[in-house]
Amino acid sequence: MPTSIRGSCLCGGVRFEVDPPFIRAGHCHCSRCRKHSGAFGETQGRVPRERFRLLAGADLIRVFRPDGGAAKAFCSVCGSSLFGGGWPDGSEVSVRLGALDGDPGIRPQYHSFVAFRAPWDVLAADGLARHDGPKPDADSPGTIEGSPGPSL
Ligand SMILES: [Zn+2]
Ligand SMILES: [Zn+2]
DSSP states (O other), X not given: OOOOEXXXXXXXXXXXXXXXXXXXXXXXXOHHHHHHHTSSOEEEEEEXXXXXXXXXXXXXXXXXXXXXXOOEEEETTTOOEEEETTTTTSSEEEEEGGGBSSOOSOOOOEEEOGGGOOTTOOOOOOOOEEOSSSOTTXXXXXXXXXXXXXXX
16 A cells, blocks of 8 residues: 655645655656746656645645646745646646655656757756657647647
8 A cells, every 4th residue: 555645835835645656757848847947847747636635725726827738736825836737627636746745656757848948958868768749648638749838
């Protein structure tokens, strides 16, 4: 029986819990994830909605929905990027792995939207698959082929 792991935003107002295993995880280098994080992009993993529980802070969560892109859910107090993909209605929840307090078990499996990465974003020789656009078999809600970038 897997042990639940907790996650939270920087200010602690939003808290949640996930039951591993994650379905998949990856690094997204698209321009939207880059802007949202202020870093190379975002690293996230997906779990079925029934294995995700929001424990506190539902009223603090705001959602930005770029045209043609996936939702970006964040804490309105501290700005932490928390969830993406089909939030809040999708069958899966895409969780920013950096918001987790424990080890999710899964490790990132691929890089997506590498063609859109920042000039200073040097990909490490980590042996992971690299996709110029979205992960080819990505079937997530909100994924738009050839766009600069929904999250996975
Ligand atoms: Zn917060
Ligand atoms: Zn992205």
